[in-house]
Amino acid sequence: MKITVIGGSLRRESLNLKLLHHLVRAIGAQGPHVRTVTGDELRMAMVDPEQAPPPEAVALHALVSDAQGVVIVSPEYNAGIPPHLKNAIDWVSTMTPNPFRGMPVLVASASPGAFGGARCQVQWRATLANMGAFVHPLGVAVPQADHTLAADGTPQDPRTAGEVQKAVLAFLDFAARNAPRP
DSSP, rough: OEEEEOOOOTTTTHHHHHHHHHHHHHTTTTEEEEEEGGGGGGGOOOOOOOOOOOHHHHHHHHHHHHOOOOEEOOOOTTBOOOOOHHHHHHHHHHSSSOOTTTTEEEEEEEEEESSTHHHHHHOOOOOOOTOEEEEEEOOOOOOOOOHHHHHOOOOOHHHHHHHHHHHHHHHHHHHHHHHOOO
């Protein structure tokens, strides 16, 4: 199974990038081949249907198309979706075929606040469902991540670690049962 993990903020010390690295390790430990798309790979010109997609969008489209599941690790900006990440996902969804149609997706987030990025997850769920994705009902929201996550992204408290592991295992089972068929 191939899982594509997309996200993090553009900041070097991003809490979401730390969480992304932990999720990559947790997913990889279960056997799937994991590919990541982060940072500068997500810097793209704004979507313009009259222009050809940028090379970064074409590459992301190929990775998503080849996956049996996608994990989006998203920061929350002003209780919403960050523009760089939304733009990258929008580019992919405008290409034919739309690889998000029928794709199992897990949404994850981390923030220093009390909600762990859960407010942006509501918007991601609506956006991804509109694209035809199968969004897993469990999400990963890590509140107070500036204290909860170690430098390598590993959750330091047993409850958060258990919730993250539970979501990873449930998502991998969901992806195996619902992955797009060639």
